[in-house]
Amino acid sequence: MWTYEKKLQFPVNIKKCDPEMARLILTALGGPDGEMGASNRYLHQRYAMPYPQIVVLLTDIGSEEMNHMEVVSAIVRQLTRNLSSKQIQDSGFNAFYTDHTLGMYPVSASGDPFMSHYFQSKGDPITDIHENMAAEQKARTMYENLIRMTDDDDVIRPLEFLRQREIVHYQRFGEALEIIRRELDCKNYYAFNPAYDKKASLEDRGLESK
């Protein structure tokens, strides 16, 4: 269960419209390293995660990613306010406009709509945490690339905030990985698969499970 709060996690007040930039920033919403994939990734991984101390982390970070979705959407919305026909026609925003007018729709910078292929939920703690750490780093790079594309401080400020959050999340997932390692055989971190379904495996081989 979630509760909506009528405030952004980071304020967005953009004065100058820039439809070209809006089209690129949409990738932070529904692109391969976007917030929609991030939120879905963590919130879906929670259920099979055997360690409660990591379930809580996935819940909290997954929820924060929903805040980020709203911040990104606010940036896009404000960058496309009061556009003239000429501004739409002349910018790279024209293709998006043709399909969605000014509706918010999660697409990548290259125009692909959001796909759940962008994230994985493998049901294995180590696999999933590695996936998450990689995802945070990829998103950080994406924000750095976006920051290079604009010189509007009003746009850069929230993008920098979002970039910093990726770094903090990476740190927390790194700590989560440490927690999982502590649960494993210290001589065999990676050889031992903590989510391996022993019961099913033994039954498959005709052996009695414990």
Added chain:
Amino acid sequence: MNWICLLVDAEQEVDIVRNNDDFDFCDIDRHNDDCDFDFCEDDCEYNNGYDRRRIGDYDRRNGGDCDDYDSRRRDRDCDHDDCESHRRNRDCDCEERCGRETDRCGCHDHDDCRCHDREDGCCHENNHDNGCCERTARCSDFRDFNEDERFGCNSAYDAAQSEDSWFDHREDDDCCGRTRELCEEERNFKRKLKCRIQVLDFALLETILFLDTHPCDFEALRYYRIIRKKLARLEKLYECKFGPLTNQGVDTEFGWEWATCPWPWEGKE
């Protein structure tokens, strides 16, 4: 509206909290001294190298937290009676704040004082020309008024029938459905307050993520409590002055403001 009233008619909350003679809530006081549950003992196998001392020990050593956070119960230096918290708190300084008799205060404990005046300290000048302390409907002590008032079933105010149309409210964003436009000073204050709330909200979230992987860091736990309390106060003030932050914080005296006050992505923060 009647069917909603039917659904919530019975005073079940009262039954659960106040009128259950067979059950003593003090028996399940999680903070009771007699309880030998140490929440850190079992759960601190992982703390990423941080200290594993008990939070209670830390608080006691540091002279208690009475002033800093809301859980007086946990602090032995505080003479707060836990069982008393279900009843009215005689120490509540409502009288000083609102000039009303203390026993009108419906607060259930010291820190969550919901006396008329603290609520109405955020008086709505627009509607109450003669100042604060007019309303009683926000008082959490619902014994003071009847069922219909509680659930607004016969409320005289109906947003749909108000003079201004619903869409007019939407146009007049900053007024948030009010009849009078906010002056520039008020707008600035609103912006500042919202910004402060965002800062505290962020500090709290950051602490939450840290605590997820360092659950026994007593300094972080203490910081969490302090920030949470500050945030709750400012959120209350904001909702009083400018409109709801969540759909549970609507002051129905101004109609269904949840729908009318501005959305955060509109660039007014």
